[in-house]
Amino acid sequence: MRLLFAGLATVDLVQRVERFPGxxxxxxxxxxxxxxxGPAANAAVTAAxxxxxxTLVSAVGAHPLGDLVRADLATHGVTLIDIAADSPExxxxxxxxxxxxxxxRTIxxxxxxxxxxxxxxxxxxDADLTLVDGHHPGLAVAAARSARRLLVDAGSWRPVFADVFPHAEVVAxxxxxxxxxxxAGTDEATAAAVRAVGVTNVVITHGPEPVHWYGPAGTRGSVPVPVVxxxxxxxxxxxFHGALAVALARGDLDLKAxxxxxxxxAAIRVTHAGPRAWLSHLP
Structure with missing residues (x-):
């Protein structure tokens, strides 16, 4: 199973505190x-x-901080294609x-x-399924147009999604x-607007609350999430998005499953502190 992730890679500095400072x-x-x-990088690590x-396609660059990104991705089995390899930024x-x-958390x-x-x-x-997160718009459009099957991570609206959504099988x-x-500001209105450009399936997450989904021919439903x-x-x-990409690429589950x-x-992720320790607890 070959998966391609196109989007943002960052350096995350994560500190755990007893209370937020004033x-x-x-x-x-x-x-x-x-x-x-970053959305695409974290999803890629999960899928691996x-x-x-x-494979993750992103802009990391030649700055020394980029070495942190490269080393972490390599450690967790993700192949990086750096589209800004010579950039000093x-x-x-x-x-x-x-x-x-x-x-x-605050970010x-x-x-x-x-x-x-x-x-x-x-x-x-080439990949069996591609995920884009909308960061780096030129990359997002190219990845969407070339994808065999496309999953879009839509955390917040980005203008590039107008060009990306029509290629998507699933928008999460x-x-x-x-x-x-x-x-209106409802899930139903959001799903209708996304599906209006030809998207087959829309998935809307709500943290610990049930995930709502909207499929073809007016089908819809909700899926409870584990209580942890x-x-x-x-x-x-x-x-969640990395695991969703894996399950979709396997093709042996319906949308609800x-x-x-x-x-x-995702429930395993939230029950362990730190950005990577949770991976050792995956089934």
């Missing part, structure tokens, strides 16, 4: 982790841990603070900022996603 206040962290992050052959850096008592990140990159001149590798939205053409005690919610959505599988993987 303005002009310092607190001591209980732990510090540094790992590759679940047994897929994974640092990769995006996310400062993630996790509240130890609840697993809630400060510039994501890709104003960085403009294009797809590789010699094209993208967060509960905070708002399509500009939606007539969360200790770290950072990257949970990315883990696919969502249930991805939800179980």
């Amino acid at each position: 303005p002009d206040e310092k607190v001591q962290s209980a732990s510090v982790d540094v790992a590759a992050g 841990a679940l047994g897929a052959t994974v 640092p990769p995006p850096v996310s400062a993630v603070t996790v509240l130890a008592s609840t697993g809630e 400060v990140s510039r994501n890709a900022g104003n960085r403009t990159v294009a797809a590789p001149a010699d094209g993208l590798p 939205c967060s509960g905070d996603f708002r399509h500009p053409d939606a007539t 005690s969360a200790v770290d919610t950072a990257g949970a959505g990315d883990a 696919t969502i249930a599988y991805a939800s179980r993987i």
Whole structure:
């Protein structure tokens, strides 16, 4: 099973605290982790841990911080195609603070900022399924157009999605996603706006609440997620998307079973602290 992930890779600095600091206040962290992050990168690491052959196409660059991203991806079995290999700019850096008592987190990140990159001149590798997250718009459009099957991680609306969605088999939205053409701020309105451009399936997640899905011919439903005690919610959505990509590529599950599988993987993610320790607990 060959999977292609196209999108954002960051350096994530993750600190765990007993309480969030107030303005002009310092607190001591209980732990510090540094790992590759970003929606596409985290999803790629998840998929590789679940047994897929994974390639990530992203912009990392020649800055020394990029070595952290490359090393972490290599350690976890992800092949990186760096479309900005000669760039001296640092990769995006996310400062993630996790509240130890609840697993809630705050994130400060510039994501890709104003960085403009294009797809590789010699094209993208063939894959059974492709995931794009909408970061690096030129790359997202190229990956969508060349994909055999396309899964879109739609955490929030990005203008490039107008060109990407028509190629998608599944669009997975967060509960905070708002399509500009939606007539109301409901899941039904979001799904209708996304499906209006030809998307077959829309999945909408709501953290610990049931996942809503909308399929062909007016089919719809919800899938409960496992009830767990969360200790770290950072990257949970990315883990869901990586597992969803694996299940879709396997093709041996219907949409509801696919969502249930991805939800179980995300539940494992949130019950372990740190960006990578949870991977050793996968089935």
